[in-house]
Amino acid sequence: MRAKRKQGSISDNVFQTPRQKVIAMKFIHITDPHIVPTPQTLCALDPRARLATAIADINRHHADAEFAVLTGDLAYLGEPAAYRDLRRLLDKLELPCHLLVGNHDERTNFRNVFPDTPVDENGFVQYVVPTPAGAFVMMDTMEAEASSGIYCENRFAWLEARLAELAGQPVYLFLHHPPFDIGINSLDASRLPDADRLASLIARHGDVRYMFYGHVHRAVWGAWRGTPTSALPGTNHQVGLTLGDTNEMLGSHERPAYGVVLIEDDCVNVHLRDFIDDSPRFPLLDKMSKGAATAADLPRPAPSFAGI
Ligand SMILES: [Fe+2]
Numbered sequence: 001m002r003a004k005r006k007q008g009s010i011s012d013n014v015f016q017t018p019r020q021k022v023i024a025m026k027f028i029h030i031t032d033p034h035i036v037p038t039p040q041t042l043c044a045l046d047p048r049a050r051l052a053t054a055i056a057d058i059n060r061h062h063a064d065a066e067f068a069v070l071t072g073d074l075a076y077l078g079e080p081a082a083y084r085d086l087r088r089l090l091d092k093l094e095l096p097c098h099l100l101v102g103n104h105d106e107r108t109n110f111r112n113v114f115p116d117t118p119v120d121e122n123g124f125v126q127y128v129v130p131t132p133a134g135a136f137v138m139m140d141t142m143e144a145e146a147s148s149g150i151y152c153e154n155r156f157a158w159l160e161a162r163l164a165e166l167a168g169q170p171v172y173l174f175l176h177h178p179p180f181d182i183g184i185n186s187l188d189a190s191r192l193p194d195a196d197r198l199a200s201l202i203a204r205h206g207d208v209r210y211m212f213y214g215h216v217h218r219a220v221w222g223a224w225r226g227t228p229t230s231a232l233p234g235t236n237h238q239v240g241l242t243l244g245d246t247n248e249m250l251g252s253h254e255r256p257a258y259g260v261v262l263i264e265d266d267c268v269n270v271h272l273r274d275f276i277d278d279s280p281r282f283p284l285l286d287k288m289s290k291g292a293a294t295a296a297d298l299p300r301p302a303p304s305f306a307g308i
């Protein structure tokens with residue numbers, strides 16, 4: 001087993017390709033594990049088992065990633081026992097891990113169990129992670145007792161100062177609540193307000209390359225005022241696709257996933273990994289594959305084949 005790297009360290013994963021000098025980095029995006037204390041379940045699923053499955057899959061297939069980022073709703077009700085269970089699970093992850101809080105979290109209980117996670121001068125879980133690809137800025141958008149996102153004056157002041165310090169560097173933003181609608185009324189009601197102010201800070205910096213968010217429990221890709229954005233399914237339950245007039249929030253057992261994010265100097269790609277998938281893998285260009293009548297007839301990939 002590989003030794004866990006120090007949190008926040010910058011690896012030497014900077015290399016040159018024949019076409020041009022690039023900075024390449026791979027990290028894992030995980031969101032909304034909603035951990036409940038042992039032995040509780042949530043929405044007829046076991047969030048601890050789900051996250052454990054994701055972590056085992058990451059360790060097996062993506063142990064070369066720089067780190068993982070969890071974009072909030074770490075616990076469902078924010079109890080100390082839930083955070084202790086989360087810590088026990090994350091101890092198995094062979095990557096450093098950067099944590100954000102979401103509306104389901106309880107900041108004090110979180111900080112008591114994860115005292116190493118940095119906070120800003122006002123105690124908000126906000127910090128900057130330097131990486132080979134640029135600065136990852138972790139934002140705290142939670143408001144106690146509210147499902148809606150809040151970004152208060154103190155937090156805006158912190159962000160404005162950090163973005164000023166990071167002038168000339170690529171920046172990647174991470175936050176739980178998106179500052180825009182995604183078309184699902186029940187989620188749009190709890191989006192982050194003050195979008196104009198955030199957008200103006202992003203515009204003033206001039207090189208914010210991507211925004212990763214959580215909260216919506218769905219795979220959503222898009223762009224907001226020119227900044228590309230994405231969210232992922234949660235590792236436990238999902239929110240159904242209710243477009244239209246309804247304000248009801250539909251839970252679902254659609255499949256969970258984490259994101260495998262590849263960053264180069266000129267692009268960001270997010271690969272969705274369904275970590276409970278056990279469907280067949282086969283050599284796609286093999287004639288036997290094309291002619292297979294059933295999954296049992298499919299040839300197996302060569303042992304040297306490295307894909308998932
Ligand atoms: Fe959530």
Ligand SMILES: [Fe+2]
Pocket residue numbers: 073102103104176214215216
């Ligand atoms: Fe949330």
